[in-house]
Amino acid sequence: MGQEDWAELQRNLEATIPVYDRINRFATMGQDKRWRKMVRSRLPKEGSILEVGCGPGTFAEMIPERELTCLDPIPEMLSVAEKRVNSNRDPPAKFVEATAENMPFEDGSFEGVCSLFSFRDWFDKRAGLAEVKRVLKPGGKLIIVDPAKMNRVHGWFGYLWMRIWVGGYARFICKMKDHPWKWLTKTYVHFGTTKTYVKMLKDVGFKDVKSKVVFPGMATIWTAHKPE
Numbered sequence: 621m622g623q624e625d626w627a628e629l630q631r632n633l634e635a636t637i638p639v640y641d642r643i644n645r646f647a648t649m650g651q652d653k654r655w656r657k658m659v660r661s662r663l664p665k666e667g668s669i670l671e672v673g674c675g676p677g678t679f680a681e682m683i684p685e686r687e688l689t690c691l692d693p694i695p696e697m698l699s700v701a702e703k704r705v706n707s708n709r710d711p712p713a714k715f716v717e718a719t720a721e722n723m724p725f726e727d728g729s730f731e732g733v734c735s736l737f738s739f740r741d742w743f744d745k746r747a748g749l750a751e752v753k754r755v756l757k758p759g760g761k762l763i764i765v766d767p768a769k770m771n772r773v774h775g776w777f778g779y780l781w782m783r784i785w786v787g788g789y790a791r792f793i794c795k796m797k798d799h800p801w802k803w804l805t806k807t808y809v810h811f812g813t814t815k816t817y818v819k820m821l822k823d824v825g826f827k828d829v830k831s832k833v834v835f836p837g838m839a840t841i842w843t844a845h846k847p848e
């Protein structure tokens with residue numbers, strides 16, 4: 621994705637904030653909550669966690685007991701997330717404006733890094749993964765969830781699901797033809813297969829790379845470790 625497309629994507633993501641959770645729940649028929657729980661159960665049991673692309677804080681608020689840093693390039697996302705996430709936690713989570721590709725953290729800062737429904741939007745995924753590896757402690761764990769394709773046929777079903785099911789509902793809720801959720805379909809079309817990112821994670825130097833397509837086939841969870 622070019623810089624101009626990415627800037628347009630960011631404007632559209634910002635426009636989703638008021639209806640983000642509602643449309644996600646409908647789009648995934650309630651499965652997104654289960655997928656978030658799967659990510660939570662895969663996080664390292666101790667130590668500091670970084671969520672890359674925290675959006676409006678939907679996942680971050682599910683881990684109130686963890687030492688947490690939330691990163692996102694959109695200031696409005698961070699401001700909404702901070703109010704929501706820090707209303708019930710002590711010490712508060714930190715909120716940082718940056719991109720995955722260029723993170724303002726020291727090497728080896730986190731035991732765990734997670735990214736939920738954001739990896740698809742990174743403009744340079746390889747550079748972002750290399751940054752994640754840099755900021756993880758040796759042995760630290762990365763968990764990503766996003767809707768990847770298993771193959772071309774599965775990709776077509778995914779495309780139709782987003783275009784018709786999600787797009788139709790978003791159009792109804794947002795009451796506009798040119799609604800921001802159209803970008804979900806665009807980023808999905810450009811996103812690779814589950815195997816593409818297994819290979820990329822290995823190429824970047826992660827080990828124990830695993831992927832699992834989660835029921836009912838709309839999303840993939842990847843896990844990987846930084847070598848000791």
Ligand SMILES: C[S@@+](CC[C@H](N)C(=O)[O-])C[C@H]1O[C@@H](n2cnc3c(N)ncnc32)[C@H](O)[C@@H]1O
Pocket residue numbers: 630633672673674675676677678679680691692693694697718719720721735736737738739741742743744
């Ligand atoms: C769909 S939201 C995900 C929200 C949240 N993680 C959740 O669990 O629902 C995707 C987020 O990724 C962020 N994002 C897009 N490109 C990014 C990048 N290059 N680096 C980090 N975050 C990015 C967007 O700003 C947006 O807030």
